[in-house]
Amino acid sequence: MLKSYTFNLIIFIVLIIQIDIFTKISASRQELTWTDNTAFGCNFTFNDTFKKIESIEKDKCKSNCIQTYGCSHFVWNKNKNGTCILKKNDISQDNLVISNDLTSMCGIVEGNPLVNDVHTLKHVYINDEGACLLPAESYAIKYPIALGNRETLDYLKFRPQLCGHVLEIDCGLGKFDAVIMNSNFGGGLELYESLWEAAVPKRNKKMNEARCNVTLSKKNPFTSTDYKCYHGTDQTDNVYFRSLGLFNTRGKVVVAAQMNGRNGTLTENGYFTFYNFGTEEDLVTFYFEFGGSYSVYLKDCPGNSKKQQWS
Known part of the structure:
Protein backbone atom coordinates (compact mmCIF):
# COMPACT_ATOMS: atom_id res chain seq x y z
CA MET A 1 0.00 0.00 0.00
CA LEU A 2 2.86 2.31 0.93
CA LYS A 3 4.65 1.53 -2.34
CA SER A 4 1.52 2.39 -4.34
CA TYR A 5 1.14 5.68 -2.43
CA THR A 6 4.81 6.57 -2.99
CA PHE A 7 4.57 5.79 -6.71
CA ASN A 8 1.44 7.94 -7.13
CA LEU A 9 3.11 10.76 -5.18
CA ILE A 10 6.14 10.65 -7.52
CA ILE A 11 3.88 10.76 -10.59
CA PHE A 12 2.02 13.73 -9.11
CA ILE A 13 5.26 15.63 -8.39
CA VAL A 14 6.55 14.97 -11.93
CA LEU A 15 3.31 16.32 -13.41
CA ILE A 16 3.48 19.42 -11.22
CA ILE A 17 7.08 20.05 -12.36
CA GLN A 18 6.12 19.61 -16.02
CA ILE A 19 3.18 22.00 -15.64
CA ASP A 20 5.42 24.51 -13.88
CA ILE A 21 8.05 24.32 -16.63
CA PHE A 22 5.42 24.71 -19.35
CA THR A 23 3.87 27.66 -17.50
CA LYS A 24 7.24 29.38 -17.16
CA ILE A 25 8.08 28.82 -20.82
CA SER A 26 4.70 30.18 -21.89
CA ALA A 27 5.10 33.18 -19.62
CA SER A 28 8.61 33.73 -20.96
CA ARG A 29 7.34 33.83 -24.51
CA GLN A 30 4.68 36.33 -23.57
CA GLU A 31 7.29 38.57 -21.94
CA LEU A 32 9.36 38.72 -25.13
CA THR A 33 8.61 41.60 -27.45
CA TRP A 34 8.54 40.37 -31.04
CA THR A 35 9.08 43.08 -33.65
CA ASP A 36 9.82 42.53 -37.34
CA ASN A 37 10.58 38.84 -36.65
CA THR A 38 13.19 39.86 -34.05
CA ALA A 39 13.28 39.83 -30.24
CA PHE A 40 15.82 40.66 -27.52
CA GLY A 41 16.95 38.69 -24.48
CA CYS A 42 16.03 35.36 -26.06
CA ASN A 43 17.24 32.10 -27.53
CA PHE A 44 15.81 29.12 -29.40
CA THR A 45 15.12 25.72 -27.86
CA PHE A 46 16.82 23.75 -30.66
CA ASN A 47 20.58 23.51 -31.13
CA ASP A 48 20.72 23.49 -34.94
CA THR A 49 23.72 25.73 -35.59
CA PHE A 50 25.48 25.51 -38.93
CA LYS A 51 27.66 28.64 -38.87
CA LYS A 52 29.15 31.04 -36.32
CA ILE A 53 30.52 34.52 -37.01
CA GLU A 54 32.62 36.18 -34.32
CA SER A 55 33.48 39.84 -33.68
CA ILE A 56 30.33 41.08 -35.37
CA GLU A 57 27.94 43.86 -34.46
CA LYS A 58 24.43 42.96 -33.34
CA ASP A 59 22.65 44.78 -36.18
CA LYS A 60 24.64 42.86 -38.82
CA CYS A 61 23.64 39.39 -37.63
CA LYS A 62 20.20 39.41 -39.23
CA SER A 63 21.54 40.61 -42.59
CA ASN A 64 24.10 37.78 -42.54
CA CYS A 65 21.30 35.27 -42.04
CA ILE A 66 19.27 36.82 -44.86
CA GLN A 67 22.26 36.58 -47.19
CA THR A 68 23.13 32.98 -46.27
CA TYR A 69 21.37 30.17 -48.09
CA GLY A 70 19.87 27.74 -45.58
CA CYS A 71 19.74 30.16 -42.65
CA SER A 72 16.20 30.20 -41.22
CA HIS A 73 16.87 31.84 -37.84
CA PHE A 74 19.71 33.39 -35.86
CA VAL A 75 20.94 34.33 -32.38
CA TRP A 76 23.42 37.09 -31.46
CA ASN A 77 25.16 37.22 -28.10
CA LYS A 78 27.94 39.34 -26.60
CA ASN A 79 30.53 36.54 -26.41
CA LYS A 80 33.87 37.13 -28.19
CA ASN A 81 33.11 40.73 -29.07
CA GLY A 82 29.76 39.70 -30.53
CA THR A 83 28.92 36.25 -31.90
CA CYS A 84 26.30 35.67 -34.59
CA ILE A 85 24.97 32.11 -34.66
CA LEU A 86 23.23 31.14 -37.89
CA LYS A 87 20.73 28.30 -37.55
CA LYS A 88 18.80 26.03 -39.91
CA ASN A 89 15.50 24.08 -40.13
CA ASP A 90 11.90 25.15 -39.63
CA ILE A 91 11.29 27.28 -36.57
CA SER A 92 8.57 29.46 -35.07
CA GLN A 93 8.02 31.83 -32.15
CA ASP A 94 6.89 28.81 -30.14
CA ASN A 95 10.56 27.76 -29.97
CA LEU A 96 11.63 30.99 -28.25
CA VAL A 97 12.83 31.05 -24.63
CA ILE A 98 14.16 33.86 -22.46
CA SER A 99 17.95 33.99 -22.28
CA ASN A 100 20.09 34.79 -19.26
CA ASP A 101 21.85 37.27 -21.54
CA LEU A 102 19.38 40.14 -21.77
CA THR A 103 21.54 41.79 -24.46
CA SER A 104 21.13 38.83 -26.82
CA MET A 105 18.99 39.05 -29.95
CA CYS A 106 17.24 36.36 -31.95
CA GLY A 107 15.15 36.36 -35.08
CA ILE A 108 13.53 34.39 -37.88
CA VAL A 109 14.21 34.82 -41.59
CA GLU A 110 11.34 33.76 -43.82
CA GLY A 111 12.89 33.83 -47.29
CA ASN A 112 16.04 32.79 -49.15
CA PRO A 113 18.83 35.12 -50.34
CA LEU A 114 18.15 37.34 -53.35
CA SER A 217 10.61 30.70 -53.04
CA LYS A 218 9.03 28.59 -50.31
CA LYS A 219 5.76 28.37 -52.22
CA ASN A 220 4.40 25.07 -53.48
CA PRO A 221 4.08 24.54 -57.24
CA PHE A 222 0.86 22.47 -56.86
CA THR A 223 -2.51 23.66 -55.59
CA SER A 224 -2.42 20.99 -52.86
CA THR A 225 -0.52 21.58 -49.64
CA ASP A 226 0.82 18.06 -49.03
CA TYR A 227 4.13 16.58 -50.10
CA LYS A 228 3.62 14.62 -53.33
CA CYS A 229 5.68 11.56 -54.29
CA TYR A 230 5.71 10.46 -57.92
CA HIS A 231 7.27 7.68 -59.93
CA GLY A 232 9.37 9.11 -62.74
CA THR A 233 7.78 6.67 -65.17
CA ASP A 234 4.51 4.73 -65.44
CA GLN A 235 6.22 1.63 -64.00
CA THR A 236 4.75 1.48 -60.52
CA ASP A 237 4.88 -2.31 -60.13
CA ASN A 238 8.38 -3.07 -61.41
CA VAL A 239 10.21 -4.81 -58.52
CA TYR A 240 13.55 -4.45 -60.35
CA PHE A 241 13.50 -0.73 -61.04
CA ARG A 242 12.06 2.34 -59.35
CA SER A 243 12.32 6.01 -60.25
CA LEU A 244 10.99 8.27 -57.49
CA GLY A 245 10.77 12.00 -56.77
CA LEU A 246 9.25 14.18 -54.06
CA PHE A 247 7.55 17.48 -54.91
CA ASN A 248 5.54 20.23 -53.23
CA THR A 249 7.95 20.51 -50.29
CA ARG A 250 7.51 24.24 -49.57
CA GLY A 251 11.00 25.09 -50.73
CA LYS A 252 12.81 22.25 -48.94
CA VAL A 253 15.33 20.75 -51.35
CA VAL A 254 15.57 16.94 -51.41
CA VAL A 255 19.20 15.84 -51.66
CA ALA A 256 19.00 12.09 -51.02
CA ALA A 257 16.58 9.17 -50.97
CA GLN A 258 16.82 5.76 -49.34
CA MET A 259 14.82 2.54 -49.53
CA ASN A 260 15.48 -0.64 -47.56
CA GLY A 261 18.83 0.71 -46.45
CA ARG A 262 19.98 1.49 -49.99
CA ASN A 263 20.66 4.92 -51.39
CA GLY A 264 18.96 6.02 -54.58
CA THR A 265 20.93 7.46 -57.48
CA LEU A 266 20.00 11.02 -58.43
CA THR A 267 19.30 11.44 -62.14
CA GLU A 268 19.40 14.57 -64.29
CA ASN A 269 15.63 15.06 -64.05
CA GLY A 270 15.58 15.16 -60.24
CA TYR A 271 14.26 11.62 -59.65
CA PHE A 272 16.10 8.95 -57.65
CA THR A 273 16.54 5.48 -59.15
CA PHE A 274 16.64 2.18 -57.27
CA TYR A 275 17.50 -1.19 -58.80
CA ASN A 276 16.68 -4.84 -58.05
CA PHE A 277 14.06 -4.38 -55.33
CA GLY A 278 10.98 -2.49 -54.25
CA THR A 279 7.39 -3.60 -53.55
CA GLU A 280 4.40 -1.34 -53.03
CA GLU A 281 4.60 -1.94 -49.27
CA ASP A 282 8.16 -0.60 -49.05
CA LEU A 283 8.91 2.83 -47.65
CA VAL A 284 11.08 5.36 -49.44
CA THR A 285 12.60 8.13 -47.32
CA PHE A 286 13.57 11.48 -48.81
CA TYR A 287 16.14 13.63 -47.00
CA PHE A 288 16.14 17.43 -47.07
CA GLU A 289 19.19 19.60 -47.58
CA PHE A 290 19.21 21.28 -44.17
CA GLY A 291 17.87 18.45 -42.06
CA GLY A 292 14.65 16.49 -41.74
CA SER A 293 13.11 13.77 -43.86
CA TYR A 294 9.84 12.46 -45.22
CA SER A 295 8.83 8.81 -45.72
CA VAL A 296 6.09 7.45 -47.96
CA TYR A 297 4.96 4.02 -49.18
CA LEU A 298 5.66 3.22 -52.82
CA LYS A 299 1.97 2.47 -53.32
CA ASP A 300 1.25 6.12 -52.51
CA CYS A 301 3.55 7.35 -55.31
CA PRO A 302 1.48 7.41 -58.54
CA GLY A 303 2.96 6.81 -61.96
CA ASN A 304 4.14 9.66 -64.15
CA SER A 305 3.13 8.48 -67.61
CA LYS A 306 1.93 11.95 -68.64
CA LYS A 307 4.34 14.86 -68.26
CA GLN A 308 3.34 18.48 -67.76
CA GLN A 309 3.55 20.54 -70.96
CA TRP A 310 4.82 24.12 -70.69
CA SER A 311 4.80 27.10 -73.01
Missing part, protein backbone atom coordinates in the same frame (compact mmCIF):
# COMPACT_ATOMS: atom_id res chain seq x y z
CA VAL A 115 20.42 36.93 -56.38
CA ASN A 116 20.60 40.20 -58.31
CA ASP A 117 21.11 41.19 -61.93
CA VAL A 118 20.91 37.76 -63.58
CA HIS A 119 21.25 37.69 -67.36
CA THR A 120 17.89 36.60 -68.78
CA LEU A 121 16.74 35.52 -72.25
CA LYS A 122 13.52 34.32 -73.84
CA HIS A 123 13.09 30.57 -74.24
CA VAL A 124 12.42 29.85 -77.91
CA TYR A 125 10.68 26.46 -77.71
CA ILE A 126 7.00 25.90 -76.92
CA ASN A 127 4.97 22.95 -75.62
CA ASP A 128 8.05 21.69 -73.88
CA GLU A 129 8.26 18.99 -71.18
CA GLY A 130 11.66 20.27 -70.09
CA ALA A 131 14.58 18.38 -68.62
CA CYS A 132 12.81 17.91 -65.28
CA LEU A 133 9.88 15.89 -66.67
CA LEU A 134 7.48 17.19 -64.04
CA PRO A 135 4.21 15.30 -63.46
CA ALA A 136 0.94 16.53 -64.94
CA GLU A 137 -0.69 18.07 -61.87
CA SER A 138 -2.93 20.91 -60.76
CA TYR A 139 -0.36 23.70 -60.67
CA ALA A 140 -0.79 26.80 -58.52
CA ILE A 141 2.10 28.40 -60.42
CA LYS A 142 1.35 28.87 -64.11
CA TYR A 143 4.67 30.16 -65.41
CA PRO A 144 7.61 27.89 -66.36
CA ILE A 145 11.31 28.80 -66.29
CA ALA A 146 14.59 27.26 -67.39
CA LEU A 147 17.46 27.66 -64.93
CA GLY A 148 21.09 28.00 -65.97
CA ASN A 149 24.37 27.34 -64.20
CA ARG A 150 26.28 30.62 -64.45
CA GLU A 151 28.35 31.48 -61.40
CA THR A 152 26.32 34.68 -60.96
CA LEU A 153 23.36 32.51 -59.96
CA ASP A 154 25.23 31.55 -56.79
CA TYR A 155 23.20 28.97 -54.79
CA LEU A 156 20.60 28.89 -57.57
CA LYS A 157 22.88 27.35 -60.20
CA PHE A 158 20.91 24.53 -61.80
CA ARG A 159 21.09 21.15 -60.15
CA PRO A 160 18.54 18.34 -60.57
CA GLN A 161 17.43 18.72 -56.95
CA LEU A 162 15.85 22.08 -57.86
CA CYS A 163 13.46 20.56 -60.42
CA GLY A 164 9.88 21.45 -59.54
CA HIS A 165 10.80 24.22 -57.11
CA VAL A 166 9.47 27.75 -57.44
CA LEU A 167 11.54 30.83 -58.24
CA GLU A 168 10.38 34.37 -57.53
CA ILE A 169 11.74 36.74 -60.17
CA ASP A 170 11.59 40.49 -60.74
CA CYS A 171 12.70 41.78 -64.14
CA GLY A 172 11.33 45.29 -63.68
CA LEU A 173 7.55 44.79 -63.74
CA GLY A 174 7.09 43.34 -60.27
CA LYS A 175 7.41 39.87 -58.78
CA PHE A 176 6.38 36.71 -60.63
CA ASP A 177 6.52 33.06 -59.55
CA ALA A 178 7.79 30.40 -61.94
CA VAL A 179 8.35 26.63 -61.73
CA ILE A 180 11.83 25.29 -62.51
CA MET A 181 11.11 22.71 -65.20
CA ASN A 182 14.13 22.91 -67.48
CA SER A 183 17.87 23.52 -67.50
CA ASN A 184 19.78 26.14 -69.45
CA PHE A 185 23.42 25.12 -69.21
CA GLY A 186 25.87 27.94 -69.76
CA GLY A 187 23.21 30.60 -69.27
CA GLY A 188 21.33 32.50 -66.61
CA LEU A 189 17.54 32.45 -66.72
CA GLU A 190 15.37 31.57 -69.71
CA LEU A 191 11.74 32.70 -69.52
CA TYR A 192 9.10 30.87 -71.50
CA GLU A 193 6.93 33.08 -73.69
CA SER A 194 4.07 33.44 -71.21
CA LEU A 195 6.42 34.64 -68.46
CA TRP A 196 8.55 36.73 -70.82
CA GLU A 197 5.51 38.66 -71.99
CA ALA A 198 4.24 39.22 -68.44
CA ALA A 199 7.45 39.98 -66.56
CA VAL A 200 9.83 41.77 -68.97
CA PRO A 201 9.59 45.52 -69.78
CA LYS A 202 9.11 46.54 -73.42
CA ARG A 203 12.56 48.11 -73.72
CA ASN A 204 14.16 44.80 -72.75
CA LYS A 205 11.96 42.82 -75.11
CA LYS A 206 13.28 44.96 -77.96
CA MET A 207 16.85 44.09 -76.94
CA ASN A 208 15.88 40.40 -76.52
CA GLU A 209 17.47 40.26 -73.07
CA ALA A 210 16.78 41.40 -69.52
CA ARG A 211 18.39 41.57 -66.09
CA CYS A 212 16.36 39.97 -63.32
CA ASN A 213 16.55 39.51 -59.56
CA VAL A 214 15.66 36.02 -58.39
CA THR A 215 15.24 33.99 -55.20
CA LEU A 216 14.18 30.46 -54.28
Whole structure:
Protein backbone atom coordinates (compact mmCIF):
# COMPACT_ATOMS: atom_id res chain seq x y z
CA MET A 1 0.00 0.00 0.00
CA LEU A 2 2.86 2.31 0.93
CA LYS A 3 4.65 1.53 -2.34
CA SER A 4 1.52 2.39 -4.34
CA TYR A 5 1.14 5.68 -2.43
CA THR A 6 4.81 6.57 -2.99
CA PHE A 7 4.57 5.79 -6.71
CA ASN A 8 1.44 7.94 -7.13
CA LEU A 9 3.11 10.76 -5.18
CA ILE A 10 6.14 10.65 -7.52
CA ILE A 11 3.88 10.76 -10.59
CA PHE A 12 2.02 13.73 -9.11
CA ILE A 13 5.26 15.63 -8.39
CA VAL A 14 6.55 14.97 -11.93
CA LEU A 15 3.31 16.32 -13.41
CA ILE A 16 3.48 19.42 -11.22
CA ILE A 17 7.08 20.05 -12.36
CA GLN A 18 6.12 19.61 -16.02
CA ILE A 19 3.18 22.00 -15.64
CA ASP A 20 5.42 24.51 -13.88
CA ILE A 21 8.05 24.32 -16.63
CA PHE A 22 5.42 24.71 -19.35
CA THR A 23 3.87 27.66 -17.50
CA LYS A 24 7.24 29.38 -17.16
CA ILE A 25 8.08 28.82 -20.82
CA SER A 26 4.70 30.18 -21.89
CA ALA A 27 5.10 33.18 -19.62
CA SER A 28 8.61 33.73 -20.96
CA ARG A 29 7.34 33.83 -24.51
CA GLN A 30 4.68 36.33 -23.57
CA GLU A 31 7.29 38.57 -21.94
CA LEU A 32 9.36 38.72 -25.13
CA THR A 33 8.61 41.60 -27.45
CA TRP A 34 8.54 40.37 -31.04
CA THR A 35 9.08 43.08 -33.65
CA ASP A 36 9.82 42.53 -37.34
CA ASN A 37 10.58 38.84 -36.65
CA THR A 38 13.19 39.86 -34.05
CA ALA A 39 13.28 39.83 -30.24
CA PHE A 40 15.82 40.66 -27.52
CA GLY A 41 16.95 38.69 -24.48
CA CYS A 42 16.03 35.36 -26.06
CA ASN A 43 17.24 32.10 -27.53
CA PHE A 44 15.81 29.12 -29.40
CA THR A 45 15.12 25.72 -27.86
CA PHE A 46 16.82 23.75 -30.66
CA ASN A 47 20.58 23.51 -31.13
CA ASP A 48 20.72 23.49 -34.94
CA THR A 49 23.72 25.73 -35.59
CA PHE A 50 25.48 25.51 -38.93
CA LYS A 51 27.66 28.64 -38.87
CA LYS A 52 29.15 31.04 -36.32
CA ILE A 53 30.52 34.52 -37.01
CA GLU A 54 32.62 36.18 -34.32
CA SER A 55 33.48 39.84 -33.68
CA ILE A 56 30.33 41.08 -35.37
CA GLU A 57 27.94 43.86 -34.46
CA LYS A 58 24.43 42.96 -33.34
CA ASP A 59 22.65 44.78 -36.18
CA LYS A 60 24.64 42.86 -38.82
CA CYS A 61 23.64 39.39 -37.63
CA LYS A 62 20.20 39.41 -39.23
CA SER A 63 21.54 40.61 -42.59
CA ASN A 64 24.10 37.78 -42.54
CA CYS A 65 21.30 35.27 -42.04
CA ILE A 66 19.27 36.82 -44.86
CA GLN A 67 22.26 36.58 -47.19
CA THR A 68 23.13 32.98 -46.27
CA TYR A 69 21.37 30.17 -48.09
CA GLY A 70 19.87 27.74 -45.58
CA CYS A 71 19.74 30.16 -42.65
CA SER A 72 16.20 30.20 -41.22
CA HIS A 73 16.87 31.84 -37.84
CA PHE A 74 19.71 33.39 -35.86
CA VAL A 75 20.94 34.33 -32.38
CA TRP A 76 23.42 37.09 -31.46
CA ASN A 77 25.16 37.22 -28.10
CA LYS A 78 27.94 39.34 -26.60
CA ASN A 79 30.53 36.54 -26.41
CA LYS A 80 33.87 37.13 -28.19
CA ASN A 81 33.11 40.73 -29.07
CA GLY A 82 29.76 39.70 -30.53
CA THR A 83 28.92 36.25 -31.90
CA CYS A 84 26.30 35.67 -34.59
CA ILE A 85 24.97 32.11 -34.66
CA LEU A 86 23.23 31.14 -37.89
CA LYS A 87 20.73 28.30 -37.55
CA LYS A 88 18.80 26.03 -39.91
CA ASN A 89 15.50 24.08 -40.13
CA ASP A 90 11.90 25.15 -39.63
CA ILE A 91 11.29 27.28 -36.57
CA SER A 92 8.57 29.46 -35.07
CA GLN A 93 8.02 31.83 -32.15
CA ASP A 94 6.89 28.81 -30.14
CA ASN A 95 10.56 27.76 -29.97
CA LEU A 96 11.63 30.99 -28.25
CA VAL A 97 12.83 31.05 -24.63
CA ILE A 98 14.16 33.86 -22.46
CA SER A 99 17.95 33.99 -22.28
CA ASN A 100 20.09 34.79 -19.26
CA ASP A 101 21.85 37.27 -21.54
CA LEU A 102 19.38 40.14 -21.77
CA THR A 103 21.54 41.79 -24.46
CA SER A 104 21.13 38.83 -26.82
CA MET A 105 18.99 39.05 -29.95
CA CYS A 106 17.24 36.36 -31.95
CA GLY A 107 15.15 36.36 -35.08
CA ILE A 108 13.53 34.39 -37.88
CA VAL A 109 14.21 34.82 -41.59
CA GLU A 110 11.34 33.76 -43.82
CA GLY A 111 12.89 33.83 -47.29
CA ASN A 112 16.04 32.79 -49.15
CA PRO A 113 18.83 35.12 -50.34
CA LEU A 114 18.15 37.34 -53.35
CA VAL A 115 20.42 36.93 -56.38
CA ASN A 116 20.60 40.20 -58.31
CA ASP A 117 21.11 41.19 -61.93
CA VAL A 118 20.91 37.76 -63.58
CA HIS A 119 21.25 37.69 -67.36
CA THR A 120 17.89 36.60 -68.78
CA LEU A 121 16.74 35.52 -72.25
CA LYS A 122 13.52 34.32 -73.84
CA HIS A 123 13.09 30.57 -74.24
CA VAL A 124 12.42 29.85 -77.91
CA TYR A 125 10.68 26.46 -77.71
CA ILE A 126 7.00 25.90 -76.92
CA ASN A 127 4.97 22.95 -75.62
CA ASP A 128 8.05 21.69 -73.88
CA GLU A 129 8.26 18.99 -71.18
CA GLY A 130 11.66 20.27 -70.09
CA ALA A 131 14.58 18.38 -68.62
CA CYS A 132 12.81 17.91 -65.28
CA LEU A 133 9.88 15.89 -66.67
CA LEU A 134 7.48 17.19 -64.04
CA PRO A 135 4.21 15.30 -63.46
CA ALA A 136 0.94 16.53 -64.94
CA GLU A 137 -0.69 18.07 -61.87
CA SER A 138 -2.93 20.91 -60.76
CA TYR A 139 -0.36 23.70 -60.67
CA ALA A 140 -0.79 26.80 -58.52
CA ILE A 141 2.10 28.40 -60.42
CA LYS A 142 1.35 28.87 -64.11
CA TYR A 143 4.67 30.16 -65.41
CA PRO A 144 7.61 27.89 -66.36
CA ILE A 145 11.31 28.80 -66.29
CA ALA A 146 14.59 27.26 -67.39
CA LEU A 147 17.46 27.66 -64.93
CA GLY A 148 21.09 28.00 -65.97
CA ASN A 149 24.37 27.34 -64.20
CA ARG A 150 26.28 30.62 -64.45
CA GLU A 151 28.35 31.48 -61.40
CA THR A 152 26.32 34.68 -60.96
CA LEU A 153 23.36 32.51 -59.96
CA ASP A 154 25.23 31.55 -56.79
CA TYR A 155 23.20 28.97 -54.79
CA LEU A 156 20.60 28.89 -57.57
CA LYS A 157 22.88 27.35 -60.20
CA PHE A 158 20.91 24.53 -61.80
CA ARG A 159 21.09 21.15 -60.15
CA PRO A 160 18.54 18.34 -60.57
CA GLN A 161 17.43 18.72 -56.95
CA LEU A 162 15.85 22.08 -57.86
CA CYS A 163 13.46 20.56 -60.42
CA GLY A 164 9.88 21.45 -59.54
CA HIS A 165 10.80 24.22 -57.11
CA VAL A 166 9.47 27.75 -57.44
CA LEU A 167 11.54 30.83 -58.24
CA GLU A 168 10.38 34.37 -57.53
CA ILE A 169 11.74 36.74 -60.17
CA ASP A 170 11.59 40.49 -60.74
CA CYS A 171 12.70 41.78 -64.14
CA GLY A 172 11.33 45.29 -63.68
CA LEU A 173 7.55 44.79 -63.74
CA GLY A 174 7.09 43.34 -60.27
CA LYS A 175 7.41 39.87 -58.78
CA PHE A 176 6.38 36.71 -60.63
CA ASP A 177 6.52 33.06 -59.55
CA ALA A 178 7.79 30.40 -61.94
CA VAL A 179 8.35 26.63 -61.73
CA ILE A 180 11.83 25.29 -62.51
CA MET A 181 11.11 22.71 -65.20
CA ASN A 182 14.13 22.91 -67.48
CA SER A 183 17.87 23.52 -67.50
CA ASN A 184 19.78 26.14 -69.45
CA PHE A 185 23.42 25.12 -69.21
CA GLY A 186 25.87 27.94 -69.76
CA GLY A 187 23.21 30.60 -69.27
CA GLY A 188 21.33 32.50 -66.61
CA LEU A 189 17.54 32.45 -66.72
CA GLU A 190 15.37 31.57 -69.71
CA LEU A 191 11.74 32.70 -69.52
CA TYR A 192 9.10 30.87 -71.50
CA GLU A 193 6.93 33.08 -73.69
CA SER A 194 4.07 33.44 -71.21
CA LEU A 195 6.42 34.64 -68.46
CA TRP A 196 8.55 36.73 -70.82
CA GLU A 197 5.51 38.66 -71.99
CA ALA A 198 4.24 39.22 -68.44
CA ALA A 199 7.45 39.98 -66.56
CA VAL A 200 9.83 41.77 -68.97
CA PRO A 201 9.59 45.52 -69.78
CA LYS A 202 9.11 46.54 -73.42
CA ARG A 203 12.56 48.11 -73.72
CA ASN A 204 14.16 44.80 -72.75
CA LYS A 205 11.96 42.82 -75.11
CA LYS A 206 13.28 44.96 -77.96
CA MET A 207 16.85 44.09 -76.94
CA ASN A 208 15.88 40.40 -76.52
CA GLU A 209 17.47 40.26 -73.07
CA ALA A 210 16.78 41.40 -69.52
CA ARG A 211 18.39 41.57 -66.09
CA CYS A 212 16.36 39.97 -63.32
CA ASN A 213 16.55 39.51 -59.56
CA VAL A 214 15.66 36.02 -58.39
CA THR A 215 15.24 33.99 -55.20
CA LEU A 216 14.18 30.46 -54.28
CA SER A 217 10.61 30.70 -53.04
CA LYS A 218 9.03 28.59 -50.31
CA LYS A 219 5.76 28.37 -52.22
CA ASN A 220 4.40 25.07 -53.48
CA PRO A 221 4.08 24.54 -57.24
CA PHE A 222 0.86 22.47 -56.86
CA THR A 223 -2.51 23.66 -55.59
CA SER A 224 -2.42 20.99 -52.86
CA THR A 225 -0.52 21.58 -49.64
CA ASP A 226 0.82 18.06 -49.03
CA TYR A 227 4.13 16.58 -50.10
CA LYS A 228 3.62 14.62 -53.33
CA CYS A 229 5.68 11.56 -54.29
CA TYR A 230 5.71 10.46 -57.92
CA HIS A 231 7.27 7.68 -59.93
CA GLY A 232 9.37 9.11 -62.74
CA THR A 233 7.78 6.67 -65.17
CA ASP A 234 4.51 4.73 -65.44
CA GLN A 235 6.22 1.63 -64.00
CA THR A 236 4.75 1.48 -60.52
CA ASP A 237 4.88 -2.31 -60.13
CA ASN A 238 8.38 -3.07 -61.41
CA VAL A 239 10.21 -4.81 -58.52
CA TYR A 240 13.55 -4.45 -60.35
CA PHE A 241 13.50 -0.73 -61.04
CA ARG A 242 12.06 2.34 -59.35
CA SER A 243 12.32 6.01 -60.25
CA LEU A 244 10.99 8.27 -57.49
CA GLY A 245 10.77 12.00 -56.77
CA LEU A 246 9.25 14.18 -54.06
CA PHE A 247 7.55 17.48 -54.91
CA ASN A 248 5.54 20.23 -53.23
CA THR A 249 7.95 20.51 -50.29
CA ARG A 250 7.51 24.24 -49.57
CA GLY A 251 11.00 25.09 -50.73
CA LYS A 252 12.81 22.25 -48.94
CA VAL A 253 15.33 20.75 -51.35
CA VAL A 254 15.57 16.94 -51.41
CA VAL A 255 19.20 15.84 -51.66
CA ALA A 256 19.00 12.09 -51.02
CA ALA A 257 16.58 9.17 -50.97
CA GLN A 258 16.82 5.76 -49.34
CA MET A 259 14.82 2.54 -49.53
CA ASN A 260 15.48 -0.64 -47.56
CA GLY A 261 18.83 0.71 -46.45
CA ARG A 262 19.98 1.49 -49.99
CA ASN A 263 20.66 4.92 -51.39
CA GLY A 264 18.96 6.02 -54.58
CA THR A 265 20.93 7.46 -57.48
CA LEU A 266 20.00 11.02 -58.43
CA THR A 267 19.30 11.44 -62.14
CA GLU A 268 19.40 14.57 -64.29
CA ASN A 269 15.63 15.06 -64.05
CA GLY A 270 15.58 15.16 -60.24
CA TYR A 271 14.26 11.62 -59.65
CA PHE A 272 16.10 8.95 -57.65
CA THR A 273 16.54 5.48 -59.15
CA PHE A 274 16.64 2.18 -57.27
CA TYR A 275 17.50 -1.19 -58.80
CA ASN A 276 16.68 -4.84 -58.05
CA PHE A 277 14.06 -4.38 -55.33
CA GLY A 278 10.98 -2.49 -54.25
CA THR A 279 7.39 -3.60 -53.55
CA GLU A 280 4.40 -1.34 -53.03
CA GLU A 281 4.60 -1.94 -49.27
CA ASP A 282 8.16 -0.60 -49.05
CA LEU A 283 8.91 2.83 -47.65
CA VAL A 284 11.08 5.36 -49.44
CA THR A 285 12.60 8.13 -47.32
CA PHE A 286 13.57 11.48 -48.81
CA TYR A 287 16.14 13.63 -47.00
CA PHE A 288 16.14 17.43 -47.07
CA GLU A 289 19.19 19.60 -47.58
CA PHE A 290 19.21 21.28 -44.17
CA GLY A 291 17.87 18.45 -42.06
CA GLY A 292 14.65 16.49 -41.74
CA SER A 293 13.11 13.77 -43.86
CA TYR A 294 9.84 12.46 -45.22
CA SER A 295 8.83 8.81 -45.72
CA VAL A 296 6.09 7.45 -47.96
CA TYR A 297 4.96 4.02 -49.18
CA LEU A 298 5.66 3.22 -52.82
CA LYS A 299 1.97 2.47 -53.32
CA ASP A 300 1.25 6.12 -52.51
CA CYS A 301 3.55 7.35 -55.31
CA PRO A 302 1.48 7.41 -58.54
CA GLY A 303 2.96 6.81 -61.96
CA ASN A 304 4.14 9.66 -64.15
CA SER A 305 3.13 8.48 -67.61
CA LYS A 306 1.93 11.95 -68.64
CA LYS A 307 4.34 14.86 -68.26
CA GLN A 308 3.34 18.48 -67.76
CA GLN A 309 3.55 20.54 -70.96
CA TRP A 310 4.82 24.12 -70.69
CA SER A 311 4.80 27.10 -73.01
